[in-house]
Amino acid sequence: MAFALGADGIFFMNSDDDDGVLQAVTKELRACWGDRLLGAGYATLGPAAALQRSLRDHLDATWTARRDITSEAASSDAVEASKILRGHRDHRVFASIGLPDHLEDPRPGVAAVRAQDLGMIPTTGAEKGPVPYRKLGMIRGAIGDSPLGLAAWGPTSLAALTTLPSHVFVSTAGMEGFQYLDPDLFRTCMGRVAEAVARTAAGPSNPWW
Numbered sequence: 001m002a003f004a005l006g007a008d009g010i011f012f013m014n015s016d017d018d019d020g021v022l023q024a025v026t027k028e029l030r031a032c033w034g035d036r037l038l039g040a041g042y043a044t045l046g047p048a049a050a051l052q053r054s055l056r057d058h059l060d061a062t063w064t065a066r067r068d069i070t071s072e073a074a075s076s077d078a079v080e081a082s083k084i085l086r087g088h089r090d091h092r093v094f095a096s097i098g099l100p101d102h103l104e105d106p107r108p109g110v111a112a113v114r115a116q117d118l119g120m121i122p123t124t125g126a127e128k129g130p131v132p133y134r135k136l137g138m139i140r141g142a143i144g145d146s147p148l149g150l151a152a153w154g155p156t157s158l159a160a161l162t163t164l165p166s167h168v169f170v171s172t173a174g175m176e177g178f179q180y181l182d183p184d185l186f187r188t189c190m191g192r193v194a195e196a197v198a199r200t201a202a203g204p205s206n207p208w209w
Helices: 019-032 047-056 076-085 108-117 134-143 183-199
Strands: 009-012 037-042 061-064 092-096 121-125 149-151 167-169
Touching (some): 019 047, 047 076, 108 121
Parallel strands (some): 009 037, 037 061, 061 092, 121 149
């Protein structure tokens, strides 16, 4: 249904932080959707272990929620993942930068450049406050037109964006939980993206679901 409604790819994440279940499901998805973009978001694995698992399962993309790259340094695990990634240039690794549950990083743009230098796509989350996309703007200013991910977690605020990411991650399950897909919310999301695109010169190249 997500593909039929316009998603370029599906990222599967387990809301109970069970990466074992996640692996079983992504294998099943790959068997069913061999020609589509599929990725996994890991809650408990570091970048290197997550990337290795994704590659073994023939996935197209990897995302970890851990805070492995900051404006101060990249973890040894992130550096190791970068070395692995050099042999798999087509694989996308999304590096979490300044997510809402991370410690505040005053220089998210510096962290984003660090992730970019490691061959990863910096990915941040929606913010609260009077300027909800300040961090997104700082990152975009630091990396220019390079790929940038936004984990929006909801479809309704995307039309407010003044600078668009290249990859948008949204959860459209609503109150029913991660195991459900609300098609009406997903249509709303795609409409919001279209509105944002209409106001800017370029739009997201990969609105993952």
